[in-house]
Amino acid sequence: MERLADKLVNWASILEEKTRRQAETAATMPFIHPHIALMPDAHLGKGATVGSVIPTDGAIVPAAVGVDIGCGMIAVRTQFTAADLAGRDLSVLREAIERSVPLSAGAANREVLPTAAPRVAELEALQPHRAAFREQLVPRWRTALGTLGSGNHFIEVSLDETDVVWLFLHSGSRGPGNKLATHHIAVAQRLCAQWFVPLPDRDLAYLVEGTPEFDDYLADLQWAQHFALLNREEMMDRVAARLSEFLGVDVVEQERINCHHNYTAREKHFGREVWLSRKGAIAADEGRPGLVPGSMGTASYVVVGKGNRMSLNSSPHGAGREYSRSAARRTFTHEQLREAMKGIEYRDTDAFLDEIPAAYKNIDRVMADAADLVEVRHTLRQVVNVKG
Ligand code: 5GP
Ligand code: MN
Ligand code: MN
Numbered sequence: 001m002e003r004l005a006d007k008l009v010n011w012a013s014i015l016e017e018k019t020r021r022q023a024e025t026a027a028t029m030p031f032i033h034p035h036i037a038l039m040p041d042a043h044l045g046k047g048a049t050v051g052s053v054i055p056t057d058g059a060i061v062p063a064a065v066g067v068d069i070g071c072g073m074i075a076v077r078t079q080f081t082a083a084d085l086a087g088r089d090l091s092v093l094r095e096a097i098e099r100s101v102p103l104s105a106g107a108a109n110r111e112v113l114p115t116a117a118p119r120v121a122e123l124e125a126l127q128p129h130r131a132a133f134r135e136q137l138v139p140r141w142r143t144a145l146g147t148l149g150s151g152n153h154f155i156e157v158s159l160d161e162t163d164v165v166w167l168f169l170h171s172g173s174r175g176p177g178n179k180l181a182t183h184h185i186a187v188a189q190r191l192c193a194q195w196f197v198p199l200p201d202r203d204l205a206y207l208v209e210g211t212p213e214f215d216d217y218l219a220d221l222q223w224a225q226h227f228a229l230l231n232r233e234e235m236m237d238r239v240a241a242r243l244s245e246f247l248g249v250d251v252v253e254q255e256r257i258n259c260h261h262n263y264t265a266r267e268k269h270f271g272r273e274v275w276l277s278r279k280g281a282i283a284a285d286e287g288r289p290g291l292v293p294g295s296m297g298t299a300s301y302v303v304v305g306k307g308n309r310m311s312l313n314s315s316p317h318g319a320g321r322e323y324s325r326s327a328a329r330r331t332f333t334h335e336q337l338r339e340a341m342k343g344i345e346y347r348d349t350d351a352f353l354d355e356i357p358a359a360y361k362n363i364d365r366v367m368a369d370a371a372d373l374v375e376v377r378h379t380l381r382q383v384v385n386v387k388g
Helices: 017-026 090-100 117-125 128-137 174-194 212-247 325-331 334-340 350-355 363-369
Strands: 002-005 008-010 036-043 050-056 072-081 154-159 164-171 255-260 262-269 272-279 281-283 289-292 300-305 314-316 374-387
Touching: 002 017, 008 017, 017 036, 017 050, 036 314, 036 363, 050 281, 072 212, 072 289, 090 154, 090 212, 090 374, 117 128, 117 212, 128 174, 128 212, 154 212, 164 212, 164 374, 174 212, 212 255, 212 262, 255 281, 255 289, 272 281, 281 289, 289 314, 289 363, 289 374, 300 363, 325 350, 334 350
Parallel strands: 008 036
Antiparallel strands: 002 008, 036 050, 050 272, 072 164, 072 255, 154 164, 154 374, 262 272, 281 314, 289 300, 300 374
């Protein structure tokens, strides 16, 4: 750990100059307490850096969570081992998963399935005073529950170091969360302009605690976070059902971990209750389980937090991008992607060229940087990868 500025501490040994400057700018905001913590996977984000932990007192910066409110990971440890998968055609399982979870940007379920119905009811009852607003802004949220999304949202079947089969999945709050976040970021920008609030970056516009706009954001944020959590649960149930069918034996779950990496929570740090926003970071309180994905062709990790005080009990949320999507498309070839994906059952298309493992930071280096933040419990290698 190194201190980069009065209110900025850093764990990243690979840190672009632009990213560093962006984090330094955020750290000058007057309501940061005690400091921003930059994680090993830090890279440039909109307004706030991806891979940063931002504690605020008396205000909230909606861009400190970003537009995929509640994005995160879920994992299930099954009773199966590599031997149960041996000799089977994994493309059958991959295609069954692809049919049962709507993939890509605009995709939705045709109807609310029986498994999703209680989850929809739970969300209807949450933050009821904001229901009318939600229905107006995101009327189709019910069929968005149980959808993966595009880009680097993924579903994997993996083996750990003892050959145990895990299911592993990355997704967030989809269109509904995106629309809610976009709305509140615009409200914050309008208010800051109206009151002549000086901002080093328009995307750091904030809402002040005690105002109705703050309360509305918080309510919608909490709703979208819960949507994301249940979205992952719903998809994981479907994926587990597909694995059960594929093997002809029901999955008996040994463990389920579901964690956000884009979210805000009320937490106590250095003697004060603050709004703690993790944008591309997971909670790593002592003993708390967490998930750190690598890339579509490298290892991912099941970790347990060490409760590092200076990191505000946090950990990286992945490898983090090293190449932008466009740079990756220019730099790498379809052949290199095939090479990197050898032995993994995946959809072989150059649509995923910008997701090639080499477009991300080296996950081993990131985990080495995070040695005082988390302990590795399991190392997962994917045998099936489904991208959004
Ligand atoms: P995010 O979009 O949440 O900022 O990034 C999540 C992290 O997931 C990335 O930093 C990267 O390390 C990891 N990742 C991206 N695609 C895949 C994938 O297909 N499989 C796995 N296991 N990890 C991935
Ligand atoms: Mn996301
Ligand atoms: Mn994410």
